[in-house]
Amino acid sequence: MNLILITPRELDEAGKVRLTDQRAKHIRSVLKPEIGKELRIGLLNGPLGKGAVEEVSSDSVMLACAFEAEPPPRPSIDLLLAMPRPKVLKRLWAQFAALGVGRIILTNAEKVERFYFDTHVLDPDFYNARFIEGLQQARDTRLPDVTVVKNLKPFLERETFSAIGKKLIADPSGTRSLFQCLETGRVEAQRILLAIGPEGGWTPYELELFKAHGFDLFSMGPRILRTDTACIALISQLTLLSGSNEK
Amino acid sequence: MNLILITPRELDEAGKVRLTDQRAKHIRSVLKPEIGKELRIGLLNGPLGKGAVEEVSSDSVMLACAFEAEPPPRPSIDLLLAMPRPKVLKRLWAQFAALGVGRIILTNAEKVERFYFDTHVLDPDFYNARFIEGLQQARDTRLPDVTVVKNLKPFLERETFSAIGKKLIADPSGTRSLFQCLETGRVEAQRILLAIGPEGGWTPYELELFKAHGFDLFSMGPRILRTDTACIALISQLTLLSGSNEK
Numbered sequence: 001m002n003l004i005l006i007t008p009r010e011l012d013e014a015g016k017v018r019l020t021d022q023r024a025k026h027i028r029s030v031l032k033p034e035i036g037k038e039l040r041i042g043l044l045n046g047p048l049g050k051g052a053v054e055e056v057s058s059d060s061v062m063l064a065c066a067f068e069a070e071p072p073p074r075p076s077i078d079l080l081l082a083m084p085r086p087k088v089l090k091r092l093w094a095q096f097a098a099l100g101v102g103r104i105i106l107t108n109a110e111k112v113e114r115f116y117f118d119t120h121v122l123d124p125d126f127y128n129a130r131f132i133e134g135l136q137q138a139r140d141t142r143l144p145d146v147t148v149v150k151n152l153k154p155f156l157e158r159e160t161f162s163a164i165g166k167k168l169i170a171d172p173s174g175t176r177s178l179f180q181c182l183e184t185g186r187v188e189a190q191r192i193l194l195a196i197g198p199e200g201g202w203t204p205y206e207l208e209l210f211k212a213h214g215f216d217l218f219s220m221g222p223r224i225l226r227t228d229t230a231c232i233a234l235i236s237q238l239t240l241l242s243g244s245n246e247k
Numbered sequence: 248m249n250l251i252l253i254t255p256r257e258l259d260e261a262g263k264v265r266l267t268d269q270r271a272k273h274i275r276s277v278l279k280p281e282i283g284k285e286l287r288i289g290l291l292n293g294p295l296g297k298g299a300v301e302e303v304s305s306d307s308v309m310l311a312c313a314f315e316a317e318p319p320p321r322p323s324i325d326l327l328l329a330m331p332r333p334k335v336l337k338r339l340w341a342q343f344a345a346l347g348v349g350r351i352i353l354t355n356a357e358k359v360e361r362f363y364f365d366t367h368v369l370d371p372d373f374y375n376a377r378f379i380e381g382l383q384q385a386r387d388t389r390l391p392d393v394t395v396v397k398n399l400k401p402f403l404e405r406e407t408f409s410a411i412g413k414k415l416i417a418d419p420s421g422t423r424s425l426f427q428c429l430e431t432g433r434v435e436a437q438r439i440l441l442a443i444g445p446e447g448g449w450t451p452y453e454l455e456l457f458k459a460h461g462f463d464l465f466s467m468g469p470r471i472l473r474t475d476t477a478c479i480a481l482i483s484q485l486t487l488l489s490g491s492n493e494k
Contacts, residue, residue: 099480137471137473139469177492178487223346223385224384224385225346226384229345233486240484240487246468
C-alpha cells in the first residue's frame with residue numbers, strides 16, 4: 001500500500017478522516033508514523049494529497065487531509081479484451097488499475113466460453129475492491145471504467161470511440177510488430193485502444209470486423225503468452241511508447 | 248501447450264519418441280490429431296521441429312520427429328533480480344521462460360529476507376519443470392540458466408558479464424525513463440542485463456555499487472508495481488526495444 005485511498009464521503013467538513021479498516025491497520029503496523037507525520041493519500045477519482053497523522057489508537061487512525069488542485073491524468077490506454085477465464089480475470093483487475101488503464105471493455109468472442117460471464121468476478125463491488133488495491137499499490141486514484149459486451153459486432157457498430165486516436169489489435173497473424181505499427185515508434189498525446197483476443201485467438205471473421213472498424217493489426221512476435229502475461233506485456237509496451245511513464 | 252518439448256534421451260535411434268505422460272494426454276484430449284498429422288515439437292535446449300503422429304493409444308502417443316538444423320536464438324535479455332518472496336517466484340518461473348530470459352540471477356539484497364532462500368522453489372527440479380511449462384506455452388526450447396547469489400558485492404566484483412552489451416537497473420530514484428536511457432530508443436544486437444530490486448527497493452549503497460559496476464539507472468515512472476508485474480512489464484519493454492519480437 002503505497003498510497004491511502006479515501007472516498008469523498010469519508011471526509012468530514014474539516015477535511016479529516018477517521019480510518020478503522022485495513023488502511024488503519026496498515027498505517028499502525030507497517031508505516032508506524034509519529035503524530036504529525038504526513039502520509040501519501042489520494043481521493044478516489046480525485047487528486048493526490050497528504051494526510052497528517054492526528055491520532056493513532058488501537059482501533060483507528062485520524063488524518064487531516066490536504067489535496068492537490070488537480071487529479072492525476074487519466075491513463076491514456078483503454079483495453080478491449082476477450083473475456084478471459086474468471087480465475088484469470090480475478091488476478092488481472094488489480095494489475096489493470098496498477099498499470100494504468102482508463103477503460104476496460106470485456107467482450108464475448110467466438111472462442112470465449114459463454115459461462116465465463118456467469119461469475120461474481122464481474123460484479124462491480126468485486127472489481128472495484130481489486131481496482132482500489134491496484135491504485136493503492138501504484139499511487140493512482142482513478143477507477144477504470146468497465147463495460148461488459150455480450151455481442152461484439154453490434155458493439156463495434158454502435159461505439160464511436162470518439163476520444164481514441166489509435167486502435168490496435170494484437171494477433172499472431174499480424175505481420176508488423178507494435179513498434180513498426182506505430183510509425184514514429186512513439187504515440188504521445190493520444191488515447192490508444194488495444195484489443196487482445198482469447199486464449200484460442202480471434203477468428204478470421206472477428207479480425208476482419210476489427211479491421212473494418214479501423215483497428216491496426218500487429219503481432220507480439222513468435223512467442224505465445226498466457227492471456228494475463230500478454231495483457232501486462234502489451235499495456236507496459238504501450239505505456240513505454242506513449243511516454244506516459246515519463247511524467 | 249503450443250509446443251511438445253522432448254528431451255534428447257527420449258528419442259530412439261530412428262528419431263521416434265513414445266510419450267506416456269501429460270504430453271500424451273494433451274495430444275489425445277486437446278489436439279486430437281489424425282494419424283500422420285504433424286505436431287509442433289522442440290528438442291529441449293535444441294531445435295524446433297515437427298512430430299508426425301504414428302500411433303495413438305489409450306496410454307501413449309508415438310511421434311516420428313524431424314528437427315530444424317539450428318536451435319532458436321538465445322533470448323537476448325538476462326535478469327538480475329533481488330530474491331522475491333518464494334510464492335511470487337513460484338509464479339514467475341514459467342513466465343520468465345515464456346517471455347524469453349537467457350539467464351536469471353537471483354540475489355540477496357538488504358531488503359530481502361534471508362529465509363526467502365530456504366525454499367523448494369529454488370530446487371532445479373522445481374524451476375526446470377516450470378520453465379518447460381513456459382517454453383511449451385511460448386514455443387521455445389532453451390532452459391534459462393539460473394544463478395543464486397547470497398552476497399551481492401563479491402558477486403558483482405567477480406562477475407565480468409563479458410557477453411553483456413548494456414547493464415540497466417530499475418529504481419524509482421532514476422531520473423530517466425528506459426526509453427531515454429537507451430539513446431536510440433532501440434538496442435538491437437546486444438545482450439542486456441536488467442537488475443530489478445526487492446519490494447522495498449535497493450538501498451543507496453546498493454545503487455552506488457551497481458553504478459560503480461557500469462549499470463545505468465532508469466525509472467519505470469511514478470507507478471509502483473508489484474515485483475511480479477514489474478518483471479513482466481520490464482522484460483516486455485526491453486523485448487520491444489531490442490526488436491527481438493520481430494524475428
